[in-house]
Amino acid sequence: MPSRKIIIDQDALGPASTNLQAIAMLLNAPDVEALGICVPTGDHWRDLQVRHALRLLEIMERTEIPVLPGALAPLVHTPRDHALWEKQHGRLIYNGAWDLTRPGRTIDPHAAPDLPEGNPTTAPADEHAANFIIRQARAHPGEISLWCAGPLTNIALAVRLEPRLPELIRELHFMGGSFHPKTDSAEFKHTPRREFNLRFDPEASRIVLRSTWKKITCSPIDISQHVRSTPEQFATIARAGTPLASYLDRFGQRGRPLWDEIAAASWIDPSVVTHAENAFIDVNLDRGASYGDTLSWTPGLQPNLGEQLARIEFQLDVPQFSNLFTSLLSR
Numbered sequence: 001m002p003s004r005k006i007i008i009d010q011d012a013l014g015p016a017s018t019n020l021q022a023i024a025m026l027l028n029a030p031d032v033e034a035l036g037i038c039v040p041t042g043d044h045w046r047d048l049q050v051r052h053a054l055r056l057l058e059i060m061e062r063t064e065i066p067v068l069p070g071a072l073a074p075l076v077h078t079p080r081d082h083a084l085w086e087k088q089h090g091r092l093i094y095n096g097a098w099d100l101t102r103p104g105r106t107i108d109p110h111a112a113p114d115l116p117e118g119n120p121t122t123a124p125a126d127e128h129a130a131n132f133i134i135r136q137a138r139a140h141p142g143e144i145s146l147w148c149a150g151p152l153t154n155i156a157l158a159v160r161l162e163p164r165l166p167e168l169i170r171e172l173h174f175m176g177g178s179f180h181p182k183t184d185s186a187e188f189k190h191t192p193r194r195e196f197n198l199r200f201d202p203e204a205s206r207i208v209l210r211s212t213w214k215k216i217t218c219s220p221i222d223i224s225q226h227v228r229s230t231p232e233q234f235a236t237i238a239r240a241g242t243p244l245a246s247y248l249d250r251f252g253q254r255g256r257p258l259w260d261e262i263a264a265a266s267w268i269d270p271s272v273v274t275h276a277e278n279a280f281i282d283v284n285l286d287r288g289a290s291y292g293d294t295l296s297w298t299p300g301l302q303p304n305l306g307e308q309l310a311r312i313e314f315q316l317d318v319p320q321f322s323n324l325f326t327s328l329l330s331r
Contacts, residue, residue: 003033005143005170006267007133009070010260011042011096011150014052015117016251019043022149022175022260023053024244025328027062029268034062035136035144038129040070042150042200045097045109047072054120059243063122070129071153072109074201077292089289093187094196096151117251130157137168144168147267149175149260151197156204159211171215172208175263177281177294178221179312188221191293195221198283199292205283210306218281218312219263220294223273227258227318233326240330248329258325265324266313272324275315282307 006026014020027034037057039050046069053067079098086092099105104113125132133154137144146169148155155172159165166172176197181188188194198205209216231254238249265272280302282295299309 003031004145005033005035005140006145006147007035007038007136009038009040009129009133009146009148009150009152009154010053011044012037012039012049012053012056013043014049014056014251015115016248016253018256018258018260019049019149020052020056021248021252021329022264023056024060025261025264025268025325026147027060027065028328028331032268034065036066036068036125036132038068038070038132038154040129040151040153041072041097041109042197043096044105045072045111046070047110047112050124051112051115051120052117054122054124055115055117056247058120058122059117059247061243066125066132068125068127068129068132071157074151074153074204075156076203077201085287085291092194096196096200117247129154130161133158134162134165137162137165141168142170145171145173145267147173147264149197149263151200151204152176152208153201153204156201156207159207166211166213169213171217172213173217173219173263173267175219175260176205177218177312179294179296181220181222181225183225185225188225193290193293193295195294198294202283202285202292205292206285209282209308209310212308216308216310217266218310219266220312220314221259223313223316224257224259224262227262227316227321228255229253229258230255233322236326237329242331245330261325262316262321265321268328269324272317272321273313273315274317276311276313278309279312280307281310281312
């Protein structure tokens with residue numbers, strides 16, 4: 001069986017974290033050929049995240065995979081715009097790279113502090129992520145899955161540069177969006193349609209979600225709200241004794257939602273998803289209280305303004321997922 005080709009587009013905040021653990025799962029999955037890792041600003045600034053991704057590849061001895069710096073900022077949305085929006089409509093729980101109240105955040109997008117896991121000795125590729133995506137899609141038409149778990153800025157840029165990109169890509173599989181999560185989390189309890197990846201760059205999300213991909217799979221907040229990492233999972237991984245296992249034993253975050261890991265697992269093995277629904281999806285661009293919120297329609301009720309049909313994952317076989325999570329990260 002030929003390997004499944006994938007381009008990973010991820011805001012690779014580290015060390016470990018949902019972002020890098022998902023990358024490691026994809027790289028360790030059997031019969032998967034990772035063509036590259038594209039990094040936009042999202043959870044943190046692009047340049048810092050690029051360094052975390054490079055260091056992960058060094059630890060995993062996978063430095064043949066290029067890391068491509070992508071968008072440094074959203075297409076339109078700015079920190080100043082966001083600050084004004086919060087004054088008018090209320091504070092958000094999480095603002096990613098712009099959340100200066102969190103440890104390690106800075107207004108300098110090019111800051112290069114020492115990394116807890118050690119600084120990388122390798123360098124990123126000298127090519128923009130959007131150009132890389134286009135080049136690979138042209139070289140492998142119909143073969144590449146775009147797997148995305150951060151803001152969609154890189155993908156939007158690639159679509160604008162090469163409008164035929166959706167025809168050249170096999171599928172778009174992304175972690176993002178929020179529909180009706182059953183949770184008491186302050187982030188979603190009163191704003192169930194607001195999710196960071198789509199909201200950080202709403203205009204990019206609109207471009208991507210209105211593009212005519214052959215297949216769209218959405219792994220939203222809903223499927224991950226009651227699935228958290230456990231000490232037992234990390235103890236199992238640690239027993240493998242690999243460099244990756246030691247890294248995760250030291251830096252892995254226990255008790256955290258496994259947002260991106262679930263999206264990785266559902267691409268690797270779709271049978272981990274026990275319930276999914278089809279709906280047309282989009283992002284709200286009205287500059288009011290719902291700016292950046294996820295929109296969805298039952299098929300037949302959509303306004304037909306360019307929104308596309310997506311398969312939305314809602315329920316998970318948790319034991320099957322846990323086994324996949326620990327086995328892939330133990331390699």
